[in-house]
Amino acid sequence: MAKTKMAEHMTKGAGFIAALDQSGGSTPKALRLYGVEESAYSTDAEMFDMVHAMRARIMKSPAFNGEKVVGAILFEATMDRDVDGIPTAQYLWEKRGVVPFLKIDKGLEDEANGVQLLKPIPGLTELLARAAKAGIFGTKERSVINAANPKGIEAIVAQQFALGAEVTAAGLMPILEPEVTITIADKAEAEELLRDAILRHLDALPAGQKVMLKLSLPTKANHYKALVDHPAVMKVVALSGGYSRDEANRMLSQNAGMIASFSRALSEGLNAGQTDAEFDATLAKAIDAIHAASVAG
Template structure:
């Protein structure tokens, strides 16, 4: 593990950018960017265009280590290049931004009020390649929709089981049990989730560290115990579908919680913007998310 990157993620001022839309969400991401499905044919063209979009974001002067601590990449993004360098190397060496990798394979069908991760059948190989590509940490997402004790326990059990394998590979896992912002029992889900995560954190050894990615809680500072826990490197928040301004306002209410926004970061970017317009729009989003995070 890179100790300099570890210190930056743990103690730095800023936020984590999420650039990890995968196969299922890529058409939506491109459409929001102004590239509709009639402008490409097949997955190869689609993934090429989304890499062009991410390259434009990452190479923008607005995307800098002054405000951004790390960036979460999709697996194909990790294997592609920016200006002749693998994406993670470009981020780390040219930008001073810590690279993470999304490793989950999507969500299973809902059961017991939750959606577990689908099995990650190639986990060992993925972690080996992540190390070869100089990735610092990983991210994996589950979803909680109801305050079902059994379901929430299964989500956290699965996340930490995979998390230990990631730690053993020398990487830092971002454990992401998202609570659906549309859940009618969101506060109850969050209280149950916090208790279950604390149980698992207490079982980690002193050399085992994790990050957590959570939905911004309904009750401000609910996750303070998680943020202050010695086994937690950092707690970051997903925007969860909230528009940027609302996500930022909610984030500001939570001391020590920083952003890891995807849609809220890129929602106003468009393929047809000039470089000046694009950089200003991205810069405004970065600045607002940074301010909310600090």
């Protein structure tokens, strides 16, 4: 079965996960960094056409394959579109050897107790069923920690694991993403609380059930090693969170067992005006560097 092969590839593959899941709020910035100004489109439909073209160009590049890119996280509209006439998730797995994931979160609640919980996800059951039918392996759901507040961090971890249980019940692998904002003064303290809360919830999972974790690069190297080694964790992936690619790669290389799941850091330097040769060379350089940092530990 494809799902079994995908699970094996995620577990054993020596590579990283590409985050190609910019949504409505972050899409204009992603396009601007790609050299496409807001004056180039006048509707959301045109904007998403352009960002899909950018993502498809990345996916079709020779360097973007399962040897170094083991997975890719997609925005819902990307899952619903095609690449070269093939549904995106199917294209990724069958043509590139890359395991497809789907971003399912729909934004954040206002901050309370130093965290921003996930907003409710309307139509979640239908979305998960659609994702499974499309060949998606797993999901990603992001919430945010802005302070080392024990009550808030416990709430955010509990919500992530509750949603993860729904995803698991739908036959998909959840990537739980309680992101710690990298600029907060008490980041290290928040990471202590977060690690301990995650460990408590991992220990309470039913036997045989697994999750993946997507976490901000920690202040202290190997801070999340206990999570990497936990039997209920398929993989721990790191988000770049605003660090430059070089800084993110440097930090990642110091964390044994963690792999990258970078978005902006992956597409850094890519431009709509580049020739295919220039684009492919720039992307290959980024993939090589992120891959090297992911396997360094």
